[in-house]
Amino acid sequence: MSNAVSNELENQIISNIDDLKSQPEAQSIIELSDTESIHYDGRHYDLIYDNFYPFSNLAKIDIPFWTDMVSQYGEPVLELCCGTGRIAFPLAEKGLQVTGIDISDSMLGEARKKSDRVEWIKADVCDFDLGKQFSLIIFSLNSIYHLLRIEDLESCFNCVKKHLKPDGKFIIDMLNYYTKPTIEAMWSPLPTLYSVYPDPDGRGTMVVTVVNELDVSAQIAKSKLFFRLIEQKKEFVEETKLRLYHPNEMGNLLKYNGFIIETQLGGYDKAAFTSGAPNYIAICKLGQ
Ligand SMILES: C[S@@+](CC[C@H](N)C(=O)[O-])C[C@H]1O[C@@H](n2cnc3c(N)ncnc32)[C@H](O)[C@@H]1O
Structure with a gap:
């Protein structure tokens, strides 16, 4: 069964877009705590990005690029913050040797359901020791933005250096947020439609909107994600x-x-x- 919403629902969403963008009329609003997440609940994550508005093929757009990088720079490959295996899984399907590490049991749980060809490891990217070296280490799609402190980033870089073969490559891929349209969008106080998908627990249609707030001096973007179960008039809020x-x-x-x-x-x-x-994609090697 496809993860995507049906064509009928997609058309309905497009014709009601202004309505969906407005604040929801939820009768019950539940604020999630710092330790709870729907966004990084593996069962929801793939659905969110398979149905990312405006229904782009965002979930797959970078996979040919990473496949190309592996053919150019070789394997084994280590993916940092692999999540549900959106990238690691298709690489392994091509017969490549891939290891993926992530801190979330829920995301790895979903990844393990997809394939046992990938070596899935629960670890913090700022503190890991896998006892082996890789030809290619990749940090895809903004995951590096999860490292909120420079100290965390530097600890991660130290771990990468220990795990990279002497002639190996380290590739970081992050969005270039510092373009005028993106900065303007980040400042917009209006809720933006983010995704619409069938709730994996069968509670109906989930509509996700987002409000971003950017602290320019701290370079911290705070996003409030509103997960609204339309039929149940229930909403979960996650920051x-x-x-x-x-x-x-x-x-x-x-x-x-x-x-x-x-x-x-x-x-x-x-x-x-x-x-x-x-x-901004940086392809790096170890210094002398
Ligand atoms: C945006 S998702 C990206 C997943 C995957 N790379 C993709 O492109 O779909 C970010 C992932 O980073 C993981 N993560 C955040 N901080 C982490 C850390 N310190 N160590 C390991 N994983 C972390 C989260 O659990 C989440 O699965």
């Missing part, structure tokens, strides 16, 4: 924080932590990085 590293800052942090940046790309089409590029 997440991301540290939006500036591309130039990331370049310097890599350099001063012993990496040499060989190539900087601006997107999955492998165009060179420019200040208006959608992504």
Whole structure:
């Protein structure tokens, strides 16, 4: 069965888009605590991004890029913050040797259901010791933004250095948030439609909206995600924080932590990085 919403529901959503973007009329609102998450509940995560509004193929857009990177730089591959295996799984399906580490039991639980060809390991990317080295270590789709403190980032870089073969490559992929349209969107106080999907517990349709708040001086983006079960008029509210590293800052942090940046790309089409590029992708090797 497909994870995506039906065409009928998709058309209904598109015709009612203004209505869906407005604040929900929930009769019951439940604020999730710091230790609870629907976003990173593995059963919800894939559904959220398979049905990301405006119904793009976001969930798969970067996979050909990573497949290409592995054919260029070799295996075994280690994916940091692998989540439900959105990337690690299709790489392993191609017969590649892949290890994925993540801190969340729920995300790894979903990953394990997909494949036992990947070595799934529960670990903190800031403190891990796998006892082996990799030809390629990847940090995909903004996961590096979860490292809120520079100290965490530097501990992670130290672990990466121990796990990289002498001629191995380390690739970081993050969105380039520091473009004018993105900054403006992050400041917008209006709720934006994020995803619509069938609730995995059978409670009907889940509509997700988001409100972002950006603290420019701390470079912290706070996002409030509203998960509304339409039929039940029930809403869950979850807050997440991301540290939006500036591309130039990331370049310097890599350099001063012993990496040499060989190539900087601006997107999955492998165009060179420019200040208006959608992504910042740094391909690095170990310094001497
Ligand atoms: C945005 S998801 C990305 C998952 C996957 N890379 C993808 O592209 O779909 C971020 C993941 O980072 C994990 N994570 C956050 N902080 C972590 C840490 N310190 N160590 C390991 N995993 C972490 C979360 O559990 C979550 O699964």
